[in-house]
Amino acid sequence: xxxxxxxxxxxxxxxxxxxxxxxxxxxxxxxxxxxxxxxxxxxxxxxxxxxxxxxxxxxxxxxxxxxxxxxxxxxxxxxxxxxxxxxxxxxxxxxxxxxxxxxxxxxxxxxxxxxxxxxxxxxxxxxxxxxxxxxxxxxxxxxxxxxxxxxxxxxxxxxxxxxxxxxxxxxxxxxxxxxxxxxxxxxxxxxxxxxxxxxxxxxxxxxxxxxxxxxxxxxxxxxxxxxxxxxxxxxxxxxxxxxxxxxxxxxxxxxxxxxxxxxxxxxxxxxxxxxxxxxxxxxxxxxxxxxxxxxxxxxxxxxxxxxxxxxxxxxxxxxxxxxxxxxxxxxxxxxxxxxxxxxxxx
Ligand SMILES: Cc1cc2nc3c(=O)[nH]c(=O)nc-3n(C[C@H](O)[C@H](O)[C@H](O)COP(=O)(O)OP(=O)(O)OC[C@H]3O[C@@H](n4cnc5c(N)ncnc54)[C@H](O)[C@@H]3O)c2cc1C
Numbered sequence: 001x002x003x004x005x006x007x008x009x010x011x012x013x014x015x016x017x018x019x020x021x022x023x024x025x026x027x028x029x030x031x032x033x034x035x036x037x038x039x040x041x042x043x044x045x046x047x048x049x050x051x052x053x054x055x056x057x058x059x060x061x062x063x064x065x066x067x068x069x070x071x072x073x074x075x076x077x078x079x080x081x082x083x084x085x086x087x088x089x090x091x092x093x094x095x096x097x098x099x100x101x102x103x104x105x106x107x108x109x110x111x112x113x114x115x116x117x118x119x120x121x122x123x124x125x126x127x128x129x130x131x132x133x134x135x136x137x138x139x140x141x142x143x144x145x146x147x148x149x150x151x152x153x154x155x156x157x158x159x160x161x162x163x164x165x166x167x168x169x170x171x172x173x174x175x176x177x178x179x180x181x182x183x184x185x186x187x188x189x190x191x192x193x194x195x196x197x198x199x200x201x202x203x204x205x206x207x208x209x210x211x212x213x214x215x216x217x218x219x220x221x222x223x224x225x226x227x228x229x230x231x232x233x234x235x236x237x238x239x240x241x242x243x244x245x246x247x248x249x250x251x252x253x254x255x256x257x258x259x260x261x262x263x264x265x266x267x268x269x270x271x272x273x274x275x276x277x278x279x280x281x282x283x284x285x286x287x288x289x290x291x292x293x294x295x296x297x298x299x300x301x302x303x304x305x306x307x308x309x310x311x312x313x314x315x316x317x318x319x320x321x322x323x324x325x326x327x328x329x330x331x332x333x334x335x336x337x338x339x340x341x342x343x344x345x346x
Contacts, residue, residue, distance in 0.1 A: 001339045003332045007278045007302060009323035012104035014272040015258040016040040016316075018174070020116035020125050022266070023053050028241045034058045034253045036074050037260040038269055041113030043073045044105055044213050048139035049132030051078040054253050059085055063251045067092055070255030071233060072102035076222040077139075078253050083229050091226070092236040092247070094259070097219040101257055106276065106297055106304055108288070109187070109211035111136065111180070114272055114312055118177040130182045137186060140211060148217040149300060155287040156210035158190060159202040159338070164292060167310045176312045200338050202291070210288050216301040238263055273315035277328035279303040294334045307331040 017038035026033045036054035039046055051074060058066055058078075064087050068079045071093035079089045097103055111133040116125060143151035180187070190208030198205045227233070238244065241264065244252055254260065261269040285298040290308075297304040307327055308314060 001279070001332060001336045003329040005279050006328060006332070007280055009275060009277050009325065009328045010104040011273060011275045011321040011323055012101040013258045013319060013321060014041045014114055014274060014315075015043075015260070016114050016270045016272050017268050018117035018120035018270075019268065020121050020129070021046070021050055022260075023050060023057070025057050028244055030250065031244050031247070032058075032061060032063075032251045033241075033244070034251065035260070035264075036078055036253055036255045037070075037257055038266075039074065039257075040115045041272065041274070042111050042115045043102060043257070044107070044215070044218075045109050045111040045113075046115070046129075046132045046136050047073040047077040048081070049135035050074060051081050051255075052135050053128075053132065054078050054255075055081040055085060058082060058251050058253050059087065061251070063249075064088060065249045066251045066253060067247045067249040068253045068255060069093065069238060070257060070259070071095065071097050071223075072100040072255065072257050073097075073105075074102075074257065075253075075255035076219075076226060078255055079231055080222065080226050080229070082253070083226065083231055088230075089226075090232040090234060090249070092234050092238075094235065094237045096233065097223055098216075103215055103219055104276065105213070105215055106274075106295065106306055107213040107215045107299055108295075108297055109137075109140070109213075111183075112176075112178060114176055115179075116177045118175040121177060125177075126179055126182065129179050133179075133183055134186065137183075137211075140213075143218070143221070148221070149214050150218040150221050152212050152214065153209050154212045154298070156190070156208045157198065157200065157287060157289040158206040158208065159200055159289060159291040160204040161292070162203045169311050170313060173311065173313050174316065200289075202338070212288065212297060212299065214299050214301065216299075270317060271319040273318040273320065274306065275324060275327055277305045277331055279305060279332075289335075289338070291338060292334050294331045296335060305331050305335065
């Protein structure tokens with residue numbers, strides 16, 4: 001685990017909305033627009049569930065001709081679900097999935113990561129979130145065990161030293177809502193390990209099991225499935241909602257992610273910057289870990305090393321996507337000692 005092995009550094013902006021994702025219908029001219037954006041750090045995790053709700057809203061009027069704007073995690077899952085419900089679907093987007101922000105995600109099941117502000121959500125949000133999370137969880141399971149491992153289960157080591165102090169959140173910090181307790185019956189739990197049960201030179205270790213998205217394979221799979229099942233994708237950029245009049249379809253599902261801030265002038269979207277340092281893939285490494293604010297996720301397309309900082313406010317309000325080499329090297333320096341001194345690592 002060395003900084004001179006970094007193959008690339010990618011940056012992405014989480015589209016955070018204090019009230020949670022926008023999944024609602026709006027009329028623009030002669031179009032019914034179903035919004036499906038603003039999923040913070042949970043877009044892949046909640047994709048199928050959120051898009052199921054968007055699909056039902058889109059199909060409610062009986063229309064069979066649907067346009068989807070956006071080709072990220074939300075756009076492709078919406079398009080596939082609409083198509084499988086009998087609609088003829090065209091995706092219009094500036095970028096295909098491999099160039100979207102979705103392609104720069106960590107690839108972990110994280111359904112309540114920066115999904116909303118506890119103080120700003122409506123009373124029915126927790127139940128809606130649970131519905132989205134359970135639907136998504138079930139859909140993701142159907143990809144486990146497939147060639148290319150689009151979705152897999154990995155051991156996750158949660159590592160801690162006794163000298164780590166929890167820093168108080170900065171003043172005016174968002175109270176990011178925590179909802180994972182609602183899924184206690186669904187998601188495997190972590191267990192404390194004794195020192196002889198793990199190889200890491202740390203004071204405390206827990207082992208859990210984490211659902212991991214091989215984003216490169218998943219992107220390819222979703223795109224291929226959509227096209228094979230009769231869908232079309234066109235490159236098109238929209239500059240304002242009135243541009244929708246260019247489309248022939250009466251129903252439009254808007255999955256523009258962070259792009260909705262500019263396109264829909266939705267100032268309730270706040271960027272939360274996140275960066276990944278990529279190391280070459282090591283197929284023999286099959287576990288994720290988290291240590292001193294750094295996460296490591298081994299994927300077939302590379303080993304993801306990401307700084308989480310000391311709170312979920314890390315990156316909040318920052319909208320630049322310029323790679324920061326010093327941040328990447330610091331993240332690797334934090335975890336390198338784990339491997340230098342680890343005993344009998346697989
Ligand atoms: C560092 C980082 C790590 C993350 N890790 C995870 C994780 O492990 N698990 C998880 O669940 N989530 C994770 N996320 C969050 C996740 O990446 C996002 O929630 C998700 O990518 C949002 O997907 P989307 O489809 O809404 O938007 P995008 O992926 O941004 O796609 C938007 C689409 O809309 C198109 N578009 C936008 N504007 C226009 C326009 N004006 N005209 C035409 N087309 C337009 C774009 O071209 C693109 O095709 C992470 C985010 C970051 C930043």
